[in-house]
Amino acid sequence: MLDMIIRGGSIVDGTGAAPVVGDIGIRDGRIVAVGQVDEPAVETVDADGLVVCPGFVDPHTHYDAQIFWDPRTTPSNLFGVTSMIGGNCGFTLAPLGDESDGEYLKKMMVKVEGMALEALELGVPWNWRSFGEYLDRVAENGTAINVGFLVGHCALRRLVMKDDSVGHEATEEQVEHMRRLLKESIEAGGLGFSTGRSFTHNDWDGNPVPSRWAAWDEVLELCRETSAHPGTTLEWVADGCLNGFADDEVELMTKMSVEGGRPLNWNVLTIDSARPEAYRNQIAACEKANSEGAKIVALTMPVLVGMNMSLGTFCALHQLPEWKTIFSLDYPERMAKLRDPEVVTWLENQAALPEAGVFSRLTGWDNYQVGDTYSAANEGLKGRTLGDIARERGKRAFHTMVEIALEDDLATVWWPLPTDDDAESWRLRAQAWEHEAVMIGGSDAGAHLDRMAGAPYTTAWLADCLHGRQLTSMPNAVRHLTDVPARLFGLRDRGRVAEGYFADLVLFDADEIGATDVELVFDLPGDSKRLYSEATGIQRVMVNGVTTVVDGQPTDALPGKVLRSGADTDTVPVP
Numbered sequence: 360m361l362d363m364i365i366r367g368g369s370i371v372d373g374t375g376a377a378p379v380v381g382d383i384g385i386r387d388g389r390i391v392a393v394g395q396v397d398e399p400a401v402e403t404v405d406a407d408g409l410v411v412c413p414g415f416v417d418p419h420t421h422y423d424a425q426i427f428w429d430p431r432t433t434p435s436n437l438f439g440v441t442s443m444i445g446g447n448c449g450f451t452l453a454p455l456g457d458e459s460d461g462e463y464l465k466k467m468m469v470k471v472e473g474m475a476l477e478a479l480e481l482g483v484p485w486n487w488r489s490f491g492e493y494l495d496r497v498a499e500n501g502t503a504i505n506v507g508f509l510v511g512h513c514a515l516r517r518l519v520m521k522d523d524s525v526g527h528e529a530t531e532e533q534v535e536h537m538r539r540l541l542k543e544s545i546e547a548g549g550l551g552f553s554t555g556r557s558f559t560h561n562d563w564d565g566n567p568v569p570s571r572w573a574a575w576d577e578v579l580e581l582c583r584e585t586s587a588h589p590g591t592t593l594e595w596v597a598d599g600c601l602n603g604f605a606d607d608e609v610e611l612m613t614k615m616s617v618e619g620g621r622p623l624n625w626n627v628l629t630i631d632s633a634r635p636e637a638y639r640n641q642i643a644a645c646e647k648a649n650s651e652g653a654k655i656v657a658l659t660m661p662v663l664v665g666m667n668m669s670l671g672t673f674c675a676l677h678q679l680p681e682w683k684t685i686f687s688l689d690y691p692e693r694m695a696k697l698r699d700p701e702v703v704t705w706l707e708n709q710a711a712l713p714e715a716g717v718f719s720r721l722t723g724w725d726n727y728q729v730g731d732t733y734s735a736a737n738e739g740l741k742g743r744t745l746g747d748i749a750r751e752r753g754k755r756a757f758h759t760m761v762e763i764a765l766e767d768d769l770a771t772v773w774w775p776l777p778t779d780d781d782a783e784s785w786r787l788r789a790q791a792w793e794h795e796a797v798m799i800g801g802s803d804a805g806a807h808l809d810r811m812a813g814a815p816y817t818t819a820w821l822a823d824c825l826h827g828r829q830l831t832s833m834p835n836a837v838r839h840l841t842d843v844p845a846r847l848f849g850l851r852d853r854g855r856v857a858e859g860y861f862a863d864l865v866l867f868d869a870d871e872i873g874a875t876d877v878e879l880v881f882d883l884p885g886d887s888k889r890l891y892s893e894a895t896g897i898q899r900v901m902v903n904g905v906t907t908v909v910d911g912q913p914t915d916a917l918p919g920k921v922l923r924s925g926a927d928t929d930t931v932p933v934p
């Protein structure tokens with residue numbers, strides 16, 4: 360007797376093969392038969408006219424905190440994600456040595472990943488010390504999606520070095536202490552090691568986060584420890600991930616992967632035909648490292664993810680050259696400065712410098728759309744572009760932006776329209792998707808909650824492949840969303856529709872698949888805000904043989920597993 364038969368679906372198995380109509384038999388959470396299935400079953404699901412494919416694997420999320428107050432990890436569950444990796448970029452909530460560590464990491468997360476402090480305080484129990492205890496708390500609390508967590512460098516360093524973790528290199532004893540902690544954390548199920556050296560990552564006080572102060576020896580010692588454990592992996596984010604890698608960064612990431620004996624993924628590769636040298640440098644960096652025995656994989660998003668901006672709260676605009684000098688001022692002072700047209704012109708000129716790098720994408724002021732506004736003076740502006748309003752007012756677009764923002768005490772929400780939605784950029788992206796050092800991912804789901812919504816990339820891309828630009832076939836897109844990431848992380852028996860594999864499945868209507876428009880909702884603990892969207896066309900999602908979504912709505916079930924290294928993953932060798 361089977362637990363379930365999914366009858367007559369168009370099976371897209373995750374290998375890239377063309378769809379085949381057939382049945383799927385499920386027992387004890389696994390697929391036990393594919394093809395014509397005659398055995399009786401407790402439950403039969405009619406999949407006639409639907410695509411049945413493996414559940415999606417999101418390789419880069421930051422749900423480490425949200426998973427406590429929202430064990431369904433919305434909205435990724437609705438978008439068909441059935442397994443995901445957390446603990447990226449060096450940022451995890453464990454291990455903790457004492458309360459001061461939790462305080463530090465909490466505030467750091469607010470800054471680096473745009474999480475709301477109220478949500479982290481009200482929604483997270485903080486009732487663990489070791490990494491293993493953290494994983495146990497997640498498992499006890501339940502999860503709708505299978506989730507594995509890397510061990511973050513910042514937490515290790517903070518626990519060992521306390522306040523000296525910022526501004527200091529570690530002593531030999533401290534590195535040894537971190538190594539022991541990492542060993543213990545991975546033995547308890549941590550999926551590997553993540554670290555960050557990106558100039559964009561600063562803590563609550565505005566100082567570089569702990570991992571940015573680590574000497575190469577420290578980083579490499581932790582990578583070598585990772586290599587001693589089966590089924591582990593490495594992840595990092597560095598300056599070069601944004602602006603192109605310098606030679607020393609290529610050398611370090613090569614060493615990390617070679618000495619760590621594991622694949623190293625980084626995010627996120629941005630492809631823009633206006634700056635082709637940046638992504639060419641990044642692909643060449645991966646190729647060079649891989650020719651020297653490393654396995655480096657760049658994550659790239661297959662859809663354009665809008666990110667909103669603000670002159671009031673911290674956002675990517677603050678990364679423009681020298682903008683910090685104005686935007687680190689408190690509100691009254693900042694507003695006083697912005698009332699001075701010379702300052703505004705200076706900001707505009709700074710933004711146009713080549714040093715803006717990848718952030719120069721944000722300086723097409725004409726193409727900023729006004730989002731939510733708050734003052735009477737700005738009524739009626741929502742939805743209009745700055746270029747349009749500026750022409751009406753006979754002013755420059757950026758000056759108009761500041762003028763509007765000042766009326767709202769800087770709270771105006773801005774949506775830059777994409778500057779890289781041209782055919783050539785898309786041609787280059789489609790080419791990159793098939794490069795062996797490139798993998799689809801980088802949603803950052805669970806982070807930057809009120810700025811961007813990366814989670815919809817799965818169904819949004821499928822819609823684009825089926826009904827939009829059609830840059831690759833739907834079965835190939837499914838492969839990129841399932842088997843490819845499952846193999847990079849060595850997820851055992853996941854990522855395909857095949858006998859013996861876990862029944863992590865998505866059933867969708869190919870005509871309806873897609874995502875709703877992103878909107879701002881206030882549903883986090885403490886009524887803090889986030890951007891939200893839902894999938895369309897998802898008829899059913901199953902995790903370990905249990906249905907978690909029906910007709911686009913979540914069920915009460917929490918059948919996900921905490922994926923532990925070695926037990927749930929196989930070692931992916933570095934060539």
Ligand SMILES: [Zn+2]
Pocket residue numbers: 419421447448803
């Ligand atoms: Zn990240």
